[in-house]
């Protein structure tokens with residue numbers, strides 16, 4: 001085809017300008033797509049190229065995929081002419097590349113054209129350029145990743161509106177929404193884009209990969225609600241157009257499962273061509289709060305559960321908890337009665353291992369005792385078939401210790417649920433060096449079946465989430481011992497956006513957990529733990545948090561927790577023991593300093609978790625923090641931007657580092 005080409009020019013500034021040329025609208029014809037791949041590959045290979053600018057010839061970026069190809073498909077029925085390039089070109093070659101690309105947009109970027117720009121790391125546009133995804137009017141859905149990237153850049157509601165109405169926006173609106181990074185005149189377009197690309201390459205500007213962004217997606221429940229409303233509207237306004245519902249399904253899949261999300265791509269697990277094996281029957285060991293929550297999640301997704309306890313009293317209590325969980329959903333109209341009955345019919349209580357011979361997975365959820373867990377794993381190894389996944393729900397204990405006395409270490413894996421396990425959406429999957437890829441893949445699949453977001457992490461004390469957040473409690477305790485009021489700290493953290501402050505959270509989780517977990521952390525990270533005497537004093541004074549109605553707060557049935565003034569003398573006693581008040585006087589700090597002193601150490605720990613490779617990528621930690629700790633999603637960019645700004649995760653020097661002694665390790 002005459003004039004159909006992709007060209008590349010490399011300037012003295014080491015920027016390669018790749019230009020799409022297919023007049024009149026630079027449609028993405030098949031040779032153009034092949035040309036893009038070829039030129040991007042070349043730019044990556046060449047040592048004289050540091051960064052890339054992608055643009056379109058003759059004042060238009062691109063009108064999208066060549067619609068004549070659709071015509072050919074309709075006429076011939078031959079779908080093989082439609083190239084399947086979206087992941088290879090836009091994700092692998094462009095977005096995940098080692099060199100940044102900036103889209104220089106003029107005139108219009110529609111359909112696949114806009115999708116290409118969203119695979120770049122920034123978008124610069126001239127005024128009044130049209131930006132849109134009009135695919136639905138053509139009977140197809142955006143196929144180059146636009147269903148996933150547009151919601152991440154402009155927010156879910158606006159992205160759905162743009163796709164369902166096939167209505168373009170102007171670049172000025174795009175700038176306000178975050179789709180466009182800067183608007184400049186057409187004379188300035190290439191100069192600014194080149195400079196921007198170099199700024200990203202040299203880490204002066206953020207390296208944004210839109211598919212990794214999560215902060216504009218909101219919470220899972222908000223996302224589900226928006227999608228529900230959109231579905232109802234599409235049913236009314238486009239009843240005979242299945243592509244509308246299909247588009248919403250794909251958005252939902254991305255936002256809720258795949259989208260929270262790069263999380264589902266785990267190197268050396270999901271890229272090996274393995275197939276997940278079916279998990280139909282699971283044994284849950286321990287019917288306490290965690291075990292019963294886990295069992296509830298499983299039976300609600302039609303997985304048969306054997307609940308094992310040590311005696312019939314505990315077993316009946318566990319079964320009752322599960323019934324309460326399920327019936328609670330019916331009462332809140334979240335589950336139909338017949339589905340609740342079906343779920344409860346999938347549960348069987350047992351007191352021994354005789355029925356374990358055909359279980360596909362065991363999840364141990366007993367107390368945090370290493371000898372007890374080791375004993376259980378010796379027993380289940382004998383009782384279960386050789387393919388069975390051997391999972392533990394420990395929240396801190398090293399998995400190598402848990403499985404030490406078995407010869408099945410390749411099957412040992414952490415399935416760390418967050419309380420309440422049938423409600424919280426995160427499943428932290430902990431792998432050891434010995435856990436097999438098949439076992440990890442199987443557990444990830446179970447996670448998805450039971451509607452959790454599985455995040456695969458490495459094995460260290462506290463794994464990813466508790467490890468990252470342990471300095472949070474530590475810092476709160478240290479501030480309290482420096483003289484700051486306990487309820488002021490809680491109030492400030494709630495206003496920051498967490499569901500409750502660190503002390504109320506401690507009341508809720510129970511002090512036993514705090515003491516057991518605190519020991520693990522102080523053993524693992526002795527240089528940066530503050531040993532607070534307070535919780536032991538609270539226990540001595542007969543307090544056990546929400547469990548017995550008395551902690552930092554008083555808990556009366558039916559009313560909100562009330563700060564308990566009688567806690568003050570216990571705190572005073574603890575301050576005297578800790579003896580860290582400077583010159584014996586309380587420190588004076590602003591509200592902002594308090595929040596920073598509690599959260600900066602969390603960010604620092606996140607940096608360590610990333611540096612040590614406990615998580616595969618920074619966005620996994622963002623997702624895990626939002627879904628496991630209810631960290632406010634609109635604040636998550638704190639971690640996200642650290643990575644994107646490319647400062648090696650060393651941006652924050654804490655004004656404060658919770659440590660028994662100052663460590664002098666300031667991470668800048």
Ligand SMILES: C[C@H](O)CC(=O)SCCNC(=O)CCNC(=O)[C@H](O)C(C)(C)COP(=O)(O)OP(=O)(O)OC[C@H]1O[C@@H](n2cnc3c(N)ncnc32)[C@H](O)[C@@H]1OP(=O)(O)O
Nearest residue numbers: 025027063064065066067068110111112134141142143144
């Ligand atoms: C993988 C992806 O997700 C899938 C996709 O990208 S699907 C494609 C999505 N893109 C679109 O739907 C855009 C369709 N095109 C348009 O809306 C308009 O043509 C436009 C806004 C781009 C330009 O409008 P305007 O300036 O008025 O020029 P217009 O006369 O319509 O088009 C000029 C020529 O370009 C052609 N053209 C426009 N868009 C094209 C496209 N995507 N593919 C092939 N040819 C295209 C037109 O057929 C016309 O050809 P002609 O001169 O031989 O008749």
